[in-house]
Amino acid sequence: MLDTDFDADQEALRLVARDFLAATVPLGSLRGPDYPHDVQPTFASETWRAVADLGWLGLGIPVEYGGGGAGLTTLCALYGELGRALVSAPCLEVAVVAGGVIASAGTEQQKTELLPELCAGRLVVIPTLVGENGEIDVRETVTSAERTDEGWRLTGTKPLVAYAGSADLFLVPAHAGGDAAGDVSMFLVPAAAPGVVVTSLPSMSGVPLSAVELSGVTVGADAVLGMPGRGMDHLAPAMLRGKVLRCAEIAGAGERVLDITVAYAKQREQFGKPIGQYQAVQYLCTDLAMATRVTQLLARQASWILDEQAPHENRVRAALAYGSDAARQIAHCSHEVLAGLGFMVEHDLHLFTRRLKHWEMDLGDAGHHSRLLADLLGASAAS
Amino acid sequence: MVDLRLGYDDWRAEVRQFLADELPPGKEFYLDYDEAEHKWDFAVEFTKKVSEKGWIGLTWPRAYGGLERSVVEQYILLEEFHRAEAPLLNLIGWSLTAGMLLYGGTEEQKATMLPEIASMKTIWAEGLTEPGAGSDLAGLTTSAVPDGDDWLVTGQKTYTTFGSRSDLLLAIVRTDPSAKRRHEGLSFFGVDLRAPGVTVQPLWNIAGGRQNHIFMDQVRVPASRLIGEVNRGWEYITRSFYTSGVPFLRHSTMERKYRLLTAYCTTAKRGGRLLIDDPEVRGKLAEIDIMMEVQRVLAETGLSDTVNGRRSDATSIYQVLAKESIPRFAQLAFEIVGPLGQLSGESPYAALHGELQAWYLQAFGNHAAGTPQIKRMVLATRGLGLPK
Numbered sequence: 105m106l107d108t109d110f111d112a113d114q115e116a117l118r119l120v121a122r123d124f125l126a127a128t129v130p131l132g133s134l135r136g137p138d139y140p141h142d143v144q145p146t147f148a149s150e151t152w153r154a155v156a157d158l159g160w161l162g163l164g165i166p167v168e169y170g171g172g173g174a175g176l177t178t179l180c181a182l183y184g185e186l187g188r189a190l191v192s193a194p195c196l197e198v199a200v201v202a203g204g205v206i207a208s209a210g211t212e213q214q215k216t217e218l219l220p221e222l223c224a225g226r227l228v229v230i231p232t233l234v235g236e237n238g239e240i241d242v243r244e245t246v247t248s249a250e251r252t253d254e255g256w257r258l259t260g261t262k263p264l265v266a267y268a269g270s271a272d273l274f275l276v277p278a279h280a281g282g283d284a285a286g287d288v289s290m291f292l293v294p295a296a297a298p299g300v301v302v303t304s305l306p307s308m309s310g311v312p313l314s315a316v317e318l319s320g321v322t323v324g325a326d327a328v329l330g331m332p333g334r335g336m337d338h339l340a341p342a343m344l345r346g347k348v349l350r351c352a353e354i355a356g357a358g359e360r361v362l363d364i365t366v367a368y369a370k371q372r373e374q375f376g377k378p379i380g381q382y383q384a385v386q387y388l389c390t391d392l393a394m395a396t397r398v399t400q401l402l403a404r405q406a407s408w409i410l411d412e413q414a415p416h417e418n419r420v421r422a423a424l425a426y427g428s429d430a431a432r433q434i435a436h437c438s439h440e441v442l443a444g445l446g447f448m449v450e451h452d453l454h455l456f457t458r459r460l461k462h463w464e465m466d467l468g469d470a471g472h473h474s475r476l477l478a479d480l481l482g483a484s485a486a487s
Numbered sequence: 488m489v490d491l492r493l494g495y496d497d498w499r500a501e502v503r504q505f506l507a508d509e510l511p512p513g514k515e516f517y518l519d520y521d522e523a524e525h526k527w528d529f530a531v532e533f534t535k536k537v538s539e540k541g542w543i544g545l546t547w548p549r550a551y552g553g554l555e556r557s558v559v560e561q562y563i564l565l566e567e568f569h570r571a572e573a574p575l576l577n578l579i580g581w582s583l584t585a586g587m588l589l590y591g592g593t594e595e596q597k598a599t600m601l602p603e604i605a606s607m608k609t610i611w612a613e614g615l616t617e618p619g620a621g622s623d624l625a626g627l628t629t630s631a632v633p634d635g636d637d638w639l640v641t642g643q644k645t646y647t648t649f650g651s652r653s654d655l656l657l658a659i660v661r662t663d664p665s666a667k668r669r670h671e672g673l674s675f676f677g678v679d680l681r682a683p684g685v686t687v688q689p690l691w692n693i694a695g696g697r698q699n700h701i702f703m704d705q706v707r708v709p710a711s712r713l714i715g716e717v718n719r720g721w722e723y724i725t726r727s728f729y730t731s732g733v734p735f736l737r738h739s740t741m742e743r744k745y746r747l748l749t750a751y752c753t754t755a756k757r758g759g760r761l762l763i764d765d766p767e768v769r770g771k772l773a774e775i776d777i778m779m780e781v782q783r784v785l786a787e788t789g790l791s792d793t794v795n796g797r798r799s800d801a802t803s804i805y806q807v808l809a810k811e812s813i814p815r816f817a818q819l820a821f822e823i824v825g826p827l828g829q830l831s832g833e834s835p836y837a838a839l840h841g842e843l844q845a846w847y848l849q850a851f852g853n854h855a856a857g858t859p860q861i862k863r864m865v866l867a868t869r870g871l872g873l874p875k
C-alpha cells in the first residue's frame with residue numbers, strides 16, 4: 105500500500121518551484137512575438153538558465169557528475185510544476201532522456217566531460233527519437249551509421265525533434281553496420297557538424313519542432329554512446345522515466361486547466377445561474393478533475409515503482425497509457441465548458457491545448473503504452 | 488420505404504460536373520472560421536458562379552429569385568458541395584435570413600431581399616450571440632429604439648463569423664424592454680455593417696481564422712430593415728432554425744476528410760507496414776465509417792420527415808451526434824496518423840499536407856450554433872418531453 109504524498113523535502117521543492125515559476129513564467133510569456141498570428145513558441149533561454157542555476161536540470165543526475173542524485177519521485181514533484189507553468193524549455197528532453205542515457209551508457213570520460221556541463225545548462229543534448237514516418241518505436245528508424253576509418257558516417261532524417269534549434273549535440277539512434285533491423289546504436293552528433301541540417305517546422309504543438317537531417321555526417325569513434333547494437337538497453341529505461349515525468353507534467357497542466365475551468369464555471373452565468381450549477385457542466389468539470397488527479401496518482405506510483413526497482417512494469421505502462429489519454433480529455437472537457445471563449449486566441453486555454461496534444465503523443469501515445477501493457481499481460485498469462 | 492434519391496442521377500451529375508469545373512484541384516478552399524483575403528476572394532468568385540446557376544435560391548418561389556426545385560434536390564446539391572468542401576459563402580443569408588424572410592418577412596422584403604441574396608448582392612452575418620448571451624440567447628441586451636421612421640440600435644454582438652466581410656448583420660435585439668418575459672419583445676434587423684456607429688474588431692481563433700466583435704452605437708436602421716413585425720423575433724428564430732429547409736450535412740464534410748485519411752493509410756508506412764494493414768488503424772477507420780453512416784441515416788430521415796411534413800426527432804438526434812462526432816473524429820484521425828499530424832504547412836514531413844492539425848483545432852469550434860450540451864437539452868425537453 106503506497107502513500108503517494110510527497111515527503112517534506114519534496115513538498116518544499118514543489119512549493120519553491122510553484123512560486124518561482126508563477127513569478128517568472130507568466131502565461132503571456134508563451135505567446136510568440138507576432139501574437140495572435142504567430143503561436144510558435146520559442147526556447148525560453150532565461151528560464152532555462154534559472155532552472156539550471158537552481159540545480160533542477162541536474163536533479164536526477166548522479167552527484168559525482170554534478171547532479172542532485174534525486175530519484176524519480178522527487179523529480180515528479182518538480183515536473184508537476186514545470187508542467188503547470190508550461191515551461192517552454194527542453195528540461196525533460198535534455199535532463200531526463202539524454203542525461204539519463206549518458207549517465208547509464210556513457211564511458212567514465214563521457215560522463216565527466218558531458219554531465220556537469222549538461223547539469224549547468226551549458227550543454228544542450230537533444231534526443232532525436234521519432235522515426236522517419238512518425239514511428240515511436242526507436243528501432244524502426246531507417247537512420248543508418250556506416251563505419252569509416254576514423255569513426256562513423258550517419259545518414260537519415262528525424263522529422264520531429266523538439267527544441268532542435270537550441271541543441272549543441274544530438275543524441276541519434278541509428279542502425280549500425282548495415283543492420284537495418286534489430287536494436288539501434290546511439291551516437292552523439294554535434295549540431296554544428298557539416299551535413300547536419302536543422303529545419304524549423306510550423307506546427308500546432310506548442311513546442312518548437314524541427315526536422316534534423318543528417319546527410320553523411322561523419323563523427324569520431326568516441327561519438328558512440330554505449331555498446332553498438334545495444335541502444336535500447338539505455339534508451340528504453342530513459343524513455344520510460346521520461347514518459348512518467350511527462351505524465352506528471354500533464355497532471356500539473358491539468359491542475360491549472362482545472363482551476364481555470366472551475367473558476368469560469370462559477371463566474372459565467374447563463375439563464376440567470378452560474379453555468380457550474382448545470383449538471384452538464386458539473387460532469388465536464390468532474391471528468392477533468394478525475395483525469396487530472398488519477399494521472400497524478402498513477403505517475404507518482406510509477407515513479408516509486410521505478411525508484412524501488414519493483415517488478416511492476418505493467419503498472420507503469422498502465423500509468424502511461426492512462427496519462428496520455430488524460431491529456432486529450434483534459435483539453436476536451438475544458439473546451440466544452442468554455443465553449444466559444446476557449447476557441448479564441450485571446451484566452452490562454454489553447455496554450456494548454458497545444459502542449460497537451462504534444463505531450464499526449466510524445467514518448468508514445470496511449471495506444472503505444474496499452475499495446476506494451478497487453479504484451480506484458482499476455483506474457484504473464486502464458487507463464 | 489421509398490428511395491428519395493431515385494430519379495435524381497442527372498441532377499447529381501450536373502452538380503458534380505459544376506464542382507469539377509469550378510474547383511481547381513489542389514487549391515485550398517476550406518473556409519470555415521476563416522476570413523483570409525486569398526480564400527475569401529476565391530470563395531466570392533465561386534459563390535457568384537453558384538448564384539449565376541440560380542442554385543442559391545434553388546427551392547424558393549420564382550417570384551423571389553428562386554427555381555422552385557425540391558428539397559431533395561437541395562439536399563443532393565449540398566451533399567456534393569460539402570463532400571468537395573466547396574467554399575460556399577453566405578450560408579447565413581440563404582439559410583437563416585432567407586428562412587426567416589420566407590416565414591415572417593413582409594411582401595416587400597421578400598421581393599427585394601431574397602433576390603439580392605440569390606444574386607450574391609448582399610452577404611449576411613449572424614448577429615445572435617452577445618458577451619452575456621450565448622446559449623441563453625434570450626439574455627441579450629442589445630436594444631433598438633424608434634427614432635422617426637428609423638430605429639437606433641445600440642449594443643454588442645460577438646463571435647460573429649464573417650463579420651468583417653459581410654454587408655448585413657441579421658441581428659436580434661430588444662425592442663420592448665417592458666415585455667413580461669425575456670424572450671418576448673425581441674426583433675430582428677438587417678443592420679448595415681458599414682453604417683456609421685458600427686465598429687468591427689477581430690477576434691482571432693485558435694484554428695488560425697477569425698470571428699469578430701461587432702459594436703453598435705446608435706446605428707440608424709430604416710424601418711424597412713426590421714424583419715417582419717416588431718417583437719416577434721423569438722418566434723422567427725425558433726421557426727427559422729427548423730424551417731429554413733437547409734439540411735445539416737456535416738457528415739458529408741467528414742467524408743472528404745475520411746477519403747484523405749484512407750488514402751494516406753494506403754500509402755504511408757510506419758515501421759515498414761502500410762497503415763491500412765495495421766488492425767488497430769482499421770478498427771479506427773471502421774469507427775469513423777460507422778459515425779458517418781449514423782449521421783447520414785439521420786440526415787436522410789430528417790429530409791424525408793421534411794418532405795412528408797412529419798415532426799422529426801431525427802434532426803434533434805443528428806444535431807447532438809454531429810456535434811459530438813467532430814472532436815471524436817479529429818482524435819481518431821490523430822491516433823491513426825500519429826505525431827507527424829502535429830505539423831502544419833507545406834513541409835514534406837507534415838502528414839496530410841498539414842490538414843490534420845487544422846481539423847483537430849477546428850474541432851474545438853463545435854460550439855458554433857449551439858453547444859453539444861444545449862443540443863442534448865433540446866432533445867431531452869422538446870424531443871422527449873422531459874421537464875425544463
Ligand SMILES: Cc1cc2nc3c(=O)[nH]c(=O)nc-3n(C[C@H](O)[C@H](O)[C@H](O)COP(=O)(O)OP(=O)(O)OC[C@H]3O[C@@H](n4cnc5c(N)ncnc54)[C@H](O)[C@@H]3O)c2cc1C
Binds near residue numbers: 442615648
Ligand atoms: C467558431 C464559432 C463561430 C461562431 N459564429 C457565430 C456567429 O456567426 N454568430 C453568432 O451569433 N454566434 C456565433 N458563435 C457563437 C456560438 O453560437 C456560441 O458560442 C454558442 O451559442 C455558445 O455560447 P457561449 O460560447 O457563450 O457559451 P455559454 O453559453 O457560456 O456556455 C458555456 C458552457 O455552459 C453550458 N451551458 C450553458 N447553459 C446551460 C444549461 N442551461 N444547461 C447545461 N449547460 C449549459 C454550455 O453547454 C457550455 O458547456 C460562434 C461560435 C464559435 C465557436
Ligand SMILES: Cc1cc2nc3c(=O)[nH]c(=O)nc-3n(C[C@H](O)[C@H](O)[C@H](O)COP(=O)(O)OP(=O)(O)OC[C@H]3O[C@@H](n4cnc5c(N)ncnc54)[C@H](O)[C@@H]3O)c2cc1C
Binds near residue numbers: 616625669861865
Ligand atoms: C447562436 C445560436 C445558434 C443556434 N443555431 C441553431 C441551429 O442552427 N439549429 C437549431 O436547431 N438550433 C439552433 N440554436 C437553438 C438552440 O439549439 C436552442 O434552441 C436555443 O438555445 C433555445 O432553446 P429552446 O429552443 O429550448 O428555447 P425555447 O423553448 O423557445 O425557450 C423558451 C424560454 O426558455 C428559456 N430557456 C431555454 N432553455 C432554458 C434553460 N435550460 N434554463 C432556463 N431557461 C431556459 C429561454 O431563454 C426562453 O426564455 C441556436 C442557438 C444559438 C444561441
